[in-house]
Amino acid sequence: MTVSLLKISRMVKLGLRSLVGHKLRSFLTALGIIFGVSSVIAMLAIGEGASFEAREQIRAMGSTNIIVRSRKPDEPTTSKDANQHLSVYGLTYDDALRIQVLFPRVIVQVPARILSESLRRGQTQLQARIVGTVPWHLDRSAAALEVGRFLCPEDVTDVANVVVLGNSAVRELFPLVYPIGQTVQIGSQAFTVVGVTRAASGPRQGGANAPREDVHVAYIPVSAAVKRFGKILVKRGTGSFQMEQVELHELTLTTESNEAVLPVAEAVRGLLEHFHRKKDFEIVVPLRLLEQAEATKRIFNIVLGSIAAISLLVGGIGIMNIMLANVTERTREIGVRRALGATRPDIVLQFLAEAVLLSVVGGLLGVGLGIAIPAVVSHAAGLRTIVRTAFLVLAFGISVMTGIVFGLYPAVRAARLNPIDALRHE
Amino acid sequence: MNVSSPAREVIRLEGITKVYPMGGGSVAALRGVSLLFLAGEYVAIMGSSGSGKSTLLNLLGCLDTPTSGHYLLEGTDVAGMTDRQLSALRRSRFGFVFQSFNLIAQISVLENIEVPLFYQGRGRRECRERALALAAMVGLEHRVRHRPSELSGGQMQRVAIARALANDPSVILADEPTGNLDSKTGAEIMTTLDGLVEQGRTIILVTHEDAVAAHARRVIHLADGLVDRDEPRPGPHP
Numbered sequence: 001m002t003v004s005l006l007k008i009s010r011m012v013k014l015g016l017r018s019l020v021g022h023k024l025r026s027f028l029t030a031l032g033i034i035f036g037v038s039s040v041i042a043m044l045a046i047g048e049g050a051s052f053e054a055r056e057q058i059r060a061m062g063s064t065n066i067i068v069r070s071r072k073p074d075e076p077t078t079s080k081d082a083n084q085h086l087s088v089y090g091l092t093y094d095d096a097l098r099i100q101v102l103f104p105r106v107i108v109q110v111p112a113r114i115l116s117e118s119l120r121r122g123q124t125q126l127q128a129r130i131v132g133t134v135p136w137h138l139d140r141s142a143a144a145l146e147v148g149r150f151l152c153p154e155d156v157t158d159v160a161n162v163v164v165l166g167n168s169a170v171r172e173l174f175p176l177v178y179p180i181g182q183t184v185q186i187g188s189q190a191f192t193v194v195g196v197t198r199a200a201s202g203p204r205q206g207g208a209n210a211p212r213e214d215v216h217v218a219y220i221p222v223s224a225a226v227k228r229f230g231k232i233l234v235k236r237g238t239g240s241f242q243m244e245q246v247e248l249h250e251l252t253l254t255t256e257s258n259e260a261v262l263p264v265a266e267a268v269r270g271l272l273e274h275f276h277r278k279k280d281f282e283i284v285v286p287l288r289l290l291e292q293a294e295a296t297k298r299i300f301n302i303v304l305g306s307i308a309a310i311s312l313l314v315g316g317i318g319i320m321n322i323m324l325a326n327v328t329e330r331t332r333e334i335g336v337r338r339a340l341g342a343t344r345p346d347i348v349l350q351f352l353a354e355a356v357l358l359s360v361v362g363g364l365l366g367v368g369l370g371i372a373i374p375a376v377v378s379h380a381a382g383l384r385t386i387v388r389t390a391f392l393v394l395a396f397g398i399s400v401m402t403g404i405v406f407g408l409y410p411a412v413r414a415a416r417l418n419p420i421d422a423l424r425h426e
Numbered sequence: 427m428n429v430s431s432p433a434r435e436v437i438r439l440e441g442i443t444k445v446y447p448m449g450g451g452s453v454a455a456l457r458g459v460s461l462l463f464l465a466g467e468y469v470a471i472m473g474s475s476g477s478g479k480s481t482l483l484n485l486l487g488c489l490d491t492p493t494s495g496h497y498l499l500e501g502t503d504v505a506g507m508t509d510r511q512l513s514a515l516r517r518s519r520f521g522f523v524f525q526s527f528n529l530i531a532q533i534s535v536l537e538n539i540e541v542p543l544f545y546q547g548r549g550r551r552e553c554r555e556r557a558l559a560l561a562a563m564v565g566l567e568h569r570v571r572h573r574p575s576e577l578s579g580g581q582m583q584r585v586a587i588a589r590a591l592a593n594d595p596s597v598i599l600a601d602e603p604t605g606n607l608d609s610k611t612g613a614e615i616m617t618t619l620d621g622l623v624e625q626g627r628t629i630i631l632v633t634h635e636d637a638v639a640a641h642a643r644r645v646i647h648l649a650d651g652l653v654d655r656d657e658p659r660p661g662p663h664p
Contacts, residue, residue, distance in 0.1 A: 010544060014533075021532055336528045339489055341517020341545040341593065343510050419489045423528065 015354035030362035032315030037366025045374035049384035132225020148195030166217035316406035323410035335422025355407020363399030433464035442495035473648035521590030525602035580611035
């Protein structure tokens with residue numbers, strides 16, 4: 001005879017009855033599962049929350065990005081000149097240019113150097129944002145070329161005194177004259193106008209480098225900005241002046257894909273090392289950080305999983321223990337049922353149903369507690385926790401599995417009993 | 427007398443032995459028993475303690491398998507059957523009545539009577555109706571909701587008889603059915619069993635009381651694992 005639904009429902013009823021008949025015992029047994037399941041969920045939720053935060057932070061840097069930073073080289077500071085010391089180190093615009101030329105498919109984002117100099121032609125003087133930048137700036141800004149040309153690589157390498165004006169500045173400075181080829185004064189320097197830009201319509205790209213439409217703007221080669229308008233940064237240290245000269249603090253390289261990140265980073269490192277004698281730069285690869293974070297999460301998950309497995313193991317042993325006691329206690333009943341025609345599978349089913357019921361009830365209560373604990377932790381400790389449905393399903397599934405695995409042996413043992421011996425059992 | 431036409435053979439035992447391993451050696455409980463039981467027979471098996479009568483009853487009820495010999499149940503040899511097949515035989519051919527009643531304490535009288543029906547896979551309503559009818563038959567229709575522990579010994583044995591009848595068995599096997607009852611209640615139980623023979627069932631009971639054996643029409647005496655005497659009991663039957 002096969003196992004029918006009717007049979008299963010009868011067995012479940014029988015099991016429920018037996019569990020309700022021993023309320024305290026059943027509850028204590030289920031407690032192991034309840035704590036096992038809820039701790040699994042709580043740990044997963046807290047771990048998920050923590051790693052989610054970490055990943056978000058790293059992802060904010062961009063997974064296809066490589067960040068190259070200037071870094072003060074570790075050099076032995078002699079006490080003699082420690083008080084007044086001019087240190088020159090770090091990335092240069094030449095570095096940026098080299099990278100861009102050698103890796104044309106990589107987007108090199110150079111923070112523009114903003115000067116607060118005035119823009120003057122004849123008697124007209126404007127307050128403008130003078131942006132020292134690179135030739136590829138225009139491709140990534142919201143502005144578009146109106147007439148003439150934008151800055152070209154030679155402008156940067158030659159430190160040319162050329163300027164590209166925003167059209168609002170052009171309207172003010174050259175109300176009547178065609179601006180290209182004319183000269184404007186930036187501070188005390190004369191610059192030749194080579195092009196005019198206009199702010200593009202449509203949504204602006206955000207970011208600090210994007211020009212604001214309400215301000216007059218002028219673009220000059222970044223090298224010119226550095227050369228003509230100074231680049232020494234004076235830091236006031238404790239009781240001493242420390243002068244640092246850093247041309248470029250940070251470069252962001254955007255590659256086309258995650259796969260390209262690591263090779264490009266290595267190649268850039270090689271390139272930079274070739275031109276920098278001192279180790280005055282560092283390369284940060286968010287993708288690698290992300291991978292490390294994922295690896296850490298994996299380890300974390302293994303640890304959590306082990307703890308969870310142990311707690312559920314303990315719960316399972318509790319079930320097994322009580323079911324073995326149950327089988328011993330009810331040996332006579334097993335004998336009677338066998339005499340009345342129960343097959344071995346019938347007996348297995350009966351005791352297995354009871355064990356699984358214990359784990360199901362324990363699992364459900366554990367899921368409830370497992371949802372509550374992260375909420376309390378979030379509230380009390382301010383930790384971010386994320387309870388995913390998958391955690392609940394996983395924890396509950398494992399608890400049911402525990403019931404089956406640990407209930408099977410007592411059930412099989414019950415069924416293995418010889419009907420005669422079982423009947424004679426006192 | 428009672429069987430005019432040739433009666434149908436229900437059980438044939440041929441050279442049945444049963445040896446139990448015990449400590450280092452072994453103990454032979456049955457040492458070659460050959461018996462024939464016909465449909466509608468009312469048989470008492472008697473014998474001193476250790477004569478093998480309980481072992482014989484267990485073998486007859488397919489609760490145990492013989493060490494050697496043949497057991498033909500309505501022509502089919504039971505010896506080589508699997509546990510599943512033996513279970514099927516128990517739930518279709520036999521009804522058991524035990525000395526200590528062996529009711530399941532956690533469930534009601536009605537549910538106890540339903541147990542064999544449940545293992546036959548009968549539907550819920552069918553189980554209930556049949557169990558109620560059987561409870562009424564043994565005069566316990568007003569106690570069906572009670573737990574076995576709330577009944578008297580005689581009532582418990584009547585529940586056990588109702589349960590033994592639930593699957594409409596051809597053979598009722600009773601092991602000292604009155605052993606735990608006082609003589610008056612025991613007599614009532616025997617009367618109930620007598621009624622079952624009239625329905626055409628075969629009853630085989632194990633007893634050491636002559637008064638109980640007196641209800642049977644055939645008495646088999648076992649001694650030391652062998653059939654000592656097998657004699658019809660003449661005279662009027664109660």
